[in-house]
Amino acid sequence: xxxxxxxxxxxxxxxxxxxxxxxxxxxTILPGRVTGFLGPNGAGKTTSLRMLLGLVAPTSGRATIGxxxxxxxxxxxxTVGAALEAASFHPGRSARxxxxxxxxxxxxxxxxxxxxxxxxxxxxxxxxxxxxxSLGMRQRLGLATALLGDPGxxxxxxxxxxxxxxxxxxxxxxxxxxxxxxxxxxVSSHLLSEVQQTVDEVLIIAKGxxxxxxxxxxxxxxxxxxxxVDSPTRPALADALTAAGMEPVPADDGLIxxxxxxxxxxxxxxxxxxxxxxxxxxxxxxxxxxxFLALVGEEGSL
Amino acid sequence: MSAFVPAVRAEFTKxxxxxxxxxxxxxxxxxxxxxxxxxxFGLGALDASGQDDAPPxxxxxxxxxxxxxxxxxAPVVYSLAxxxxxxxxxxxxxxxxxxxxRHKTLTPTFLATPRxxxxxxxxxxVMFAFGALFGIAALIGTVGLGAAGLTAFGFDPILGESxxxxxxxxxxxxxxxxxxxxxxxxxxxxxxxxxxxxxxxxTQFVEPILRLAGGFADWAAQVAQFLPGAASDAxxxxxxYTVMSGAGSESLDWWQGGLVLLAYAxxxxxxxxxxxWRRDVT
Ligand SMILES: Nc1ncnc2c1ncn2[C@@H]1O[C@H](COP(=O)(O)OP(=O)(O)O)[C@@H](O)[C@H]1O
Ligand SMILES: [Mg+2]
Numbered sequence: 001x002x003x004x005x006x007x008x009x010x011x012x013x014x015x016x017x018x019x020x021x022x023x024x025x026x027x028t029i030l031p032g033r034v035t036g037f038l039g040p041n042g043a044g045k046t047t048s049l050r051m052l053l054g055l056v057a058p059t060s061g062r063a064t065i066g067x068x069x070x071x072x073x074x075x076x077x078x079t080v081g082a083a084l085e086a087a088s089f090h091p092g093r094s095a096r097x098x099x100x101x102x103x104x105x106x107x108x109x110x111x112x113x114x115x116x117x118x119x120x121x122x123x124x125x126x127x128x129x130x131x132x133x134s135l136g137m138r139q140r141l142g143l144a145t146a147l148l149g150d151p152g153x154x155x156x157x158x159x160x161x162x163x164x165x166x167x168x169x170x171x172x173x174x175x176x177x178x179x180x181x182x183x184x185x186x187v188s189s190h191l192l193s194e195v196q197q198t199v200d201e202v203l204i205i206a207k208g209x210x211x212x213x214x215x216x217x218x219x220x221x222x223x224x225x226x227x228x229v230d231s232p233t234r235p236a237l238a239d240a241l242t243a244a245g246m247e248p249v250p251a252d253d254g255l256i257x258x259x260x261x262x263x264x265x266x267x268x269x270x271x272x273x274x275x276x277x278x279x280x281x282x283x284x285x286x287x288x289x290x291x292f293l294a295l296v297g298e299e300g301s302l
Numbered sequence: 303m304s305a306f307v308p309a310v311r312a313e314f315t316k317x318x319x320x321x322x323x324x325x326x327x328x329x330x331x332x333x334x335x336x337x338x339x340x341x342x343f344g345l346g347a348l349d350a351s352g353q354d355d356a357p358p359x360x361x362x363x364x365x366x367x368x369x370x371x372x373x374x375x376a377p378v379v380y381s382l383a384x385x386x387x388x389x390x391x392x393x394x395x396x397x398x399x400x401x402x403x404r405h406k407t408l409t410p411t412f413l414a415t416p417r418x419x420x421x422x423x424x425x426x427x428v429m430f431a432f433g434a435l436f437g438i439a440a441l442i443g444t445v446g447l448g449a450a451g452l453t454a455f456g457f458d459p460i461l462g463e464s465x466x467x468x469x470x471x472x473x474x475x476x477x478x479x480x481x482x483x484x485x486x487x488x489x490x491x492x493x494x495x496x497x498x499x500x501x502x503x504x505t506q507f508v509e510p511i512l513r514l515a516g517g518f519a520d521w522a523a524q525v526a527q528f529l530p531g532a533a534s535d536a537x538x539x540x541x542x543y544t545v546m547s548g549a550g551s552e553s554l555d556w557w558q559g560g561l562v563l564l565a566y567a568x569x570x571x572x573x574x575x576x577x578x579w580r581r582d583v584t
Contacts, residue, residue, distance in 0.1 A: 046584075047584070050582075050583065050584060053413060054412070054413075054416050055409060055412055055413070055582065055583040055584075056582040056583065056584060057582060070416055071416040071417070073416075074304070076413065076414070076416060077413070077414055082413055084409050085406060085409060088405070088406045088407055088409045088410055089405065089407065090316075090320060090401060090405045090407055091405065092320040092321060092322075093316075093319050093320055094319070097315065097319035098319075100315055100319070101312045101315045101316050101319065102312065102410055102411075102413075102414045104308055104311040104312040104315055105308050105309055105311075105312035105411070105414035105415050106308065106414040106415070107308045145410060
């Protein structure tokens with residue numbers, strides 16, 4: 001069984017001319033779990049992964065896999081598998097030949113080609129030229145390339161983009177089983193909801209900077225709670241809350257106040273002598289998503 | 303070294319697993335073959351008709367056809383394989399490189415072989431082999447149809463002479479070197495359309511005009527002999543261009559021609575490596 005090793009980013013910075021794509025990014029990704037690398041489009045996820053893989057030279061800092069930079073790894077495919085872009089294939093080459101090329105380049109037994117084609121469900125289309133592939137099939141071929149060397153570390157950039165619901169379900173189960181085998185799995189996505197059911201750890205990046213790291217559950221403490229409050233004299237209640245610096249938003253079941261606790265809302269109503277008919281605190285429907293958006297800044301999402 | 307041999311194997315598979323190499327090879331053989339056959343038959347027919355009004359060659363050259371000494375007929379016809387066909391290995395070499403940029407396959411290529419210099423060296427090895435293969439294919443075309451045409455009109459196809467076979471060998475070497483020039487050009491101009499246009503424009507228009515200009519002034523002739531096409535013709539030792547531009551034009555020795563062509567390939571590749579191959583792959 002291939003051993004997973006930790007991935008380490010140590011103060012990695014990349015500037016493209018005047019654009020600071022990644023700034024002083026430090027993180028450790030451990031084996032045995034699926035780590036979600038999250039952030040809105042343009043946050044610097046792809047650039048960070050490309051620096052890890054030796055494709056982009058960092059302006060400063062260093063990224064390593066098991067303590068070695070990518071270029072220092074002998075036969076890298078046997079240690080690290082990466083799928084970076086759904087479009088990195090010659091359209092005139094078949095999936096099988098594509099895999100044969102990279103198996104040869106990294107001295108991997110040719111029999112692995114059929115094994116990985118089978119693992120991603122592409123065997124029936126293996127001899128077809130890639131130009132006829134759907135986005136989902138390209139994603140699968142990218143994943144097959146990453147799996148060629150049966151690596152202990154997998155780095156996948158937006159692997160869920162373009163997959164149908166069945167494909168999404170399949171990749172979730174697949175990544176889970178790979179992590180359970182002790183491999184290191186780093187998966188990027190710009191949508192938390194896409195990977196929420198798959199990841200154990202999250203690494204959140206916004207505008208090139210790390211803004212949060214920890215277990216998925218750690219996002220809950222950042223979650224934005226709502227207080228629902230109502231009164232037979234709703235306009236008076238709204239005025240009182242507004243005067244107290246809160247921002248009540250009218251909804252079907254009352255006024256929604258965010259950023260306050262029920263006792264504070266109750267105190268305001270009591271002081272203004274407004275009668276209350278409803279007062280409770282609730283978790284937002286997509287609590288994790290909200291805290292994710294709060295972390296990355298809402299304007300950056302989607 | 304440990305990354306180099308696997309990279310060579312991968313580059314072979316890359317080249318063989320798309321259609322481009324055999325499409326180019328078929329067009330090459332048909333093009334130079336028909337040209338060689340056409341010229342051989344044309345010259346033969348001209349000679350047979352007795353209407354050859356071209357002035358005889360310089361004293362001591364013996365009988366001529368359309369100004370070409372008879373003993374040069376066969377070499378000129380056979381060497382159409384390179385004199386006209388050299389653009390094909392150059393295109394193949396350039397496309398092997400520019401495909402990587404165009405289809406973003408540099409990402410998996412450099413992931414599998416992080417030593418980027420090893421990838422470029424592997425492309426040299428593989429393109430040298432395919433260039434040589436193109437040379438053999440082109441010669442099969444020009445010798446097949448050309449010798450038939452010459453024989454039909456009673457000229458000796460001189461296929462039994464060792465000089466002729468030495469010329470074939472040098473022609474194969476020239477085609478192999480042209481594939482390397484193509485690799486170098488492709489890495490200098492990563493845009494596929496851009497490098498194809500440059501290769502076609504240079505080989506079909508710019509160099510022929512410059513070499514023609516070499517016929518008018520001594521200093522220009524001195525410079526023109528170092529042009530890649532002229533160096534290639536010097537290496538092969540016979541060319542329709544050399545014959546047409548007259549005996550006065552300067553030419554390098556065959557081995558000098560080979561070295562000049564190799565120098566172009568190396569210079570282009572090194573410049574391209576420094577300028578484009580080491581860049582960030584984003
Ligand atoms: N080759 C490049 N040249 C200039 N800017 C780039 C280049 N690649 C990425 N960027 C910029 O770097 C930032 C981060 O991009 P990227 O890493 O692709 O983000 P993500 O993958 O999170 O969407 C963006 O502002 C993007 O425009
Ligand atoms: Mg990205």
